[in-house]
Amino acid sequence: MSDQTVTTDELLAELRSQIEAYGRGAATAEYRPDGTVLRANDAFAELVGAGPATIAGAEHSTLISPETAGTAEYATLWEQLRSGSDLTNEYRLLWQGSRDRWIRSSWVPVRNAAGQVVKVIEHALDVTEGKRAAADAAGKIQAISRSQAVIEFGLDGTILDANDNFLRLVGYTREEVVGKHHRMFVSAHDAESPAYRGFWQSLGAGEFFSGEFRRIGRGGREVWLQAVYNPILGVDGKPWKVVKFAVDVTAAKLANAEFEGKVAAINRSQAVIEFDLDGRILTANDNFLRTVGYQLPEIAGRHHSMFCTPEYADSAEYREFWAALRGGEFRSGRFHRHGKNGRDVWIQSSYNPILDLSGKPVKVVKYAYDVTEQVRLEQKLSVPA
Structure with a gap:
């Protein structure tokens, strides 16, 4: 026999060392075939919230939730272990009501030389956080699915x-x-x-x-x-x-499509111009531009006062007009305005403050139609013969 030959005692010592090393890192408990705890290491004792000496002699059924201990599945577990079957399962651990943990366990029956099961070793892993995370995710998914x-x-x-x-x-x-x-x-x-x-x-x-x-x-x-x-x-x-x-x-x-259809119909039939709350022009449709004789680039960004006489634009009445619109008040009537090159334009129009979702004005939209010819006819008829 060479110096490299491993003796039986050395092999047993190595195996014992490996088992002890595993036991230090894993939660391990040993049971009699009837489910009585023979011993448990510190890691397993920490899982159940009691000292190893306290666990020894206890029935495994006292370590788990009463709902689980009373089931037919639990009785079948120990029948299978006593028959020598290796098993893996998850169960809710409850020791003296002090803790509530979920563990995943591998159960290994140990046989004697005659082939009889003499004890059962449980290797346990704490999966509580994973269970809680899964339950949280499942709850969120159920909430989404309900709504x-x-x-x-x-x-x-x-x-x-x-x-x-x-x-x-x-x-x-x-x-x-x-x-x-x-x-x-x-x-x-x-x-x-x-x-x-x-x-x-x-x-x-x-x-x-x-x-x-x-x-x-x-x-x-x-x-x-x-x-x-x-x-x-x-x-x-x-x-x-x-x-x-x-x-x-x-x-x-569908409601939005109907609304857009109505707005499109208004745009086709009326002159429309939009202002910010200070009176600066944001945009205008073709009907309005034809009425005043401008192109959009000529008026965008300029103030509404470009359509008014200088005297009216400088008046307290005009300032009050825009103050009221900024406050959300609606204005309508027949207005005298100036188009391109000072051309007189009369329009029947409404100034409509547009509100946001909180009820605050954000801009003003003016809907109008040209009544210049009608006003001129009225003026002619009012002149004495």
Whole structure:
């Protein structure tokens, strides 16, 4: 036998040293096959909030929550361990009510030379923070799902799942959408477009998209969504699915379209000019520009007083006029104004302070139509024959 030969005693000593080293870093407890604690190391004692000597002799069932200890699954655990099966599980640890911890345990039955299970070793890992983080994330997801429409897709656009809010929004059942492609919600023209293919390619590459999207529900019904498409990354940092969170903005979209239509109609039929609260010109439509004979670059940034006589522009009445508009007061009537080259213009108009969401004026919009010819006719008729 050479000097390099390892004796049985040396091998046992090395193995014992390795086990002790592992025991110092891991939470470990040993049990009789009936679940009675034989011994526990300091790390395990710290998990349960008691000293090792206090734990020794206790039943494992007293270390866990009563709800878990009384289940059939718990009884089956010890039956399987006594039969020699290795197991891994998670359970809620509760020692003398002092702490509430979740641990993930690996259970290893130890057999004697005759093959009988003589004890069970538990190696435990504290997963409480992970459990709490997971519960927090799950709670947030449930809150979002209760308030928003949520649908999940594979990276190719195949529908994986959808919540009730989304299904009500598009008018389908879950069975009618799962396994279908997202293109069922878009027009045939859009589905065949390069932009649509690029959209899914970008999502598959990990890019997210947000905005307003026109979609098609059951029966061709138009639906507008304010939505975010979120690629979900795996542990390798690569996307593996896409989750879409959406809010129905169809009513607001239709109302806004109606509003824009009305504004467009006003712009086609009336002269419109906008001012800041100090009276500086922001913009004007073509009808107004034709009425006063200017081009927009000639008036933008200048003051409203350019359309007034110098005497009126310097008057207290004129200053009060703009002070009232800044205060949110509306003004309307027939006004004498000057166009390009001093041309007399008479307009029937209203000055309308525009309020922000807090009710404060932010600008003034003037709607007007030219009554110059009518005024001239009135003036002629008023002259004595």
